[in-house]
Amino acid sequence: MNRAALRRIWGLVYRHLALYRRSWPRLLELMYWPVLQMVVWGFVTAYVAGIQANTASLAAAALLGGALLWEVALRGQMGFSISFLEEIWSRNLGHVFVSPLRPRELVAALMAMSLIRVVVGVAPAVLLAWLLYAFGLFRMGPVVVAFFLALLLMGWAVALGVTSLLLRYGAGAETLAWSVLFGIAPISCVFYPVAVLPAWLQPLALALPASHVFEGMRAALLDGAIAWAHLGWAFVLDAAWLVAMGWVFMRQFQAARVKGALLNIGE
Amino acid sequence: MESDAIQAEALTKRYRPEGPPAVDGLTFRMPRGATWGLLGGNGAGKTTTIAMLLGLLVPSGGRVSCLGHDMARDRFAALARMNFSSPYIALPARISVAENLRVYAHLYDVPRTEQRIAELAEELQLTELLDRPAGELSAGQKTRVALAKALINRPELLLLDEPTASLDPDTGDWVRSLLERYRAESGCAILLASHNMAEVERLCGVPGGHVLMLKQGRVVDAGSPAALLAKYGREDLEEVFLDIARGRQRAAAA
Incomplete structure (x- = not known):
């Protein structure tokens, strides 16, 4: 990637950062839901543990760890999709698409914005979990960084699919940007093992990187072990989903150019 | 040729x-x-x-x-x-005129960004408007900003x-x-x-x-x-x- 390409990516990232610089409610909104989720799950885990102070409970830790890590996938997907929606809402896509910005650079810029939004949104929740419930996400060891990355990649793969639908159906599909990952949550096995699911549903769950990440998280918290096989599968599936959704996005982008959808996508 | x-x-x-x-x-x-x-x-x-x-x-x-x-x-x-301008395609309304022009200077890899923005602002009488959100401008002011965006890369077409x-x-x-x-x-x-x-x-x-x-x-x-x-x-x-x-x-x- 050459300097001009990096500058184009920065141009789009700068546009979104400028938006946050001018709007503290937007910035607050980034942190609001992850912190709220953490507080609710923190009390749930305290209740499950039986005693308010028993934060060493492994089951409780698995719940709180699951809630925090799920936010990474969720915020990663929403950060990408909503940044794209911002362009639709501002009716700016026509200008963006007639600039020399390549589609892959647009995707890179949306990924960069997603990463920034995840860090800004989830970091306060992780810090508060430590302060309020003495739950340190990093007690799992450095492997938590791999979990974080695997979930972020899954969020991006889902976001590419959502963005493809936005290109296909315009702003009419925007509710998907908020809701789609909630639909995947039951088979992502955030709070329970894959084995709990009915046998027919387990292959579906195991096709998602998230279920491997959360199996790995429970292994790290409950057994103190790194489940390399689950970690490996998580990244292999991430790569497969990203390639598949990247292909769908490029196909849909080209279809939008054929149909003229880029001219009036916000309408 | x-x-x-x-x-x-x-x-x-x-x-x-x-x-x-x-x-x-x-x-x-x-x-x-x-x-x-x-x-x-x-x-x-x-x-x-x-x-x-x-x-x-x-x-x-x-x-x-x-x-x-x-x-x-x-x-x-x-x-x-090349560049393009149309009253039917907007620029982001919630960021300032200067920020809008910076975005497009980056997208078009324009050298000496701030100098170019200052030149265009003077040429298009936008200097007083640079820090205002683009969405708060009048139709005429928005047209001038859109033209500044269209000229940011000194287009040949x-x-x-x-x-x-x-x-x-x-x-x-x-x-x-x-x-x-x-x-x-x-x-x-x-x-x-x-x-x-x-x-x-x-x-x-x-x-x-x-x-x-x-x-x-x-x-x-x-x-x-x-x-x-x-x-x-x-x-x-x-x-x-x-x-x-x-x-x-x-x-x-x-």
């Missing part, structure tokens, strides 16, 4: 396979530095033509190249040297879709003067789609100026404004436009 600013060959667009073509076999060669107008009523194919020239829309048939680059295979090389739509006569005149000045200083080629006949007559009424009269996606007549006026025996392009739109053929033109 220097390539044309635009070369279109049998350019065709059908939005539905069985539907009528929005643009039907458009062929023309627009030289560098020329100012051409696309004139036609609603649905004549002006915006569709511009969208195909910009690579926003894939033609159903034919081919187009801009500044020597085939837009089907190599559009990004051309897009870096400028495509304008109704650049003075919804502007008062004074602001419209100011915009036309600015475009004339930029063309004289830079040698930029300008393709202008407009309903405003006086605007087309003025901007295209220079040596090399040319007008394509479109109807139902086809070129029904073409020539310099002076040549069209003489051919139809009319005083202004609006009368020529009405003759063509209503299918009236003056004896001289028949």
Whole structure:
């Protein structure tokens, strides 16, 4: 990637950062839901543990760890999709698409914005979990960084699919940007093992990187072990989903150019 | 030999396979530095033509190249040297004018960004507005900002879709003067789609100026404004436009 390409990516990232610089409610909104989720799950885990102070409970830790890590996938997907929606809402896509910005650079810029939004949104929740419930996400060891990355990649793969639908159906599909990952949550096995699911549903769950990440998280918290096989599968599936959704996005982008959808996508 | 600013060959667009073509076999060669107008009523194919020239829309048939680059295979090389303005495509409303211009300076890899923004701000009388959110500006101010965006990369080819739509006569005149000045200083080629006949007559009424009269996606007549006026025996392009739109053929033109 050459300097001009990096500058184009920065141009789009700068546009979104400028938006946050001018709007503290937007910035607050980034942190609001992850912190709220953490507080609710923190009390749930305290209740499950039986005693308010028993934060060493492994089951409780698995719940709180699951809630925090799920936010990474969720915020990663929403950060990408909503940044794209911002362009639709501002009716700016026509200008963006007639600039020399390549589609892959647009995707890179949306990924960069997603990463920034995840860090800004989830970091306060992780810090508060430590302060309020003495739950340190990093007690799992450095492997938590791999979990974080695997979930972020899954969020991006889902976001590419959502963005493809936005290109296909315009702003009419925007509710998907908020809701789609909630639909995947039951088979992502955030709070329970894959084995709990009915046998027919387990292959579906195991096709998602998230279920491997959360199996790995429970292994790290409950057994103190790194489940390399689950970690490996998580990244292999991430790569497969990203390639598949990247292909769908490029196909849909080209279809939008054929149909003229880029001219009036916000309408 | 220097390539044309635009070369279109049998350019065709059908939005539905069985539907009528929005643009039907458009062929023309627009030289560098020329100012051409696309004139036609609603649905004549002006915006569709511009969208195909910009690579926003894939033609159903034919081919187009801009500044020597085939837009089907190599559009990004051309897009870096072109720009576009339309009152129907907005700039982000919640960020400031300066931030908007910075975004596009990055997207077009413009050197010495701040210096270029200061130059444009002075030229387009935007200096006092640089820190204001773009959404809070009046229609005339927004048009000036959109033109600053369109000129940020010193384009060699400028495509304008109704650049003075919804502007008062004074602001419209100011915009036309600015475009004339930029063309004289830079040698930029300008393709202008407009309903405003006086605007087309003025901007295209220079040596090399040319007008394509479109109807139902086809070129029904073409020539310099002076040549069209003489051919139809009319005083202004609006009368020529009405003759063509209503299918009236003056004896001289028949």
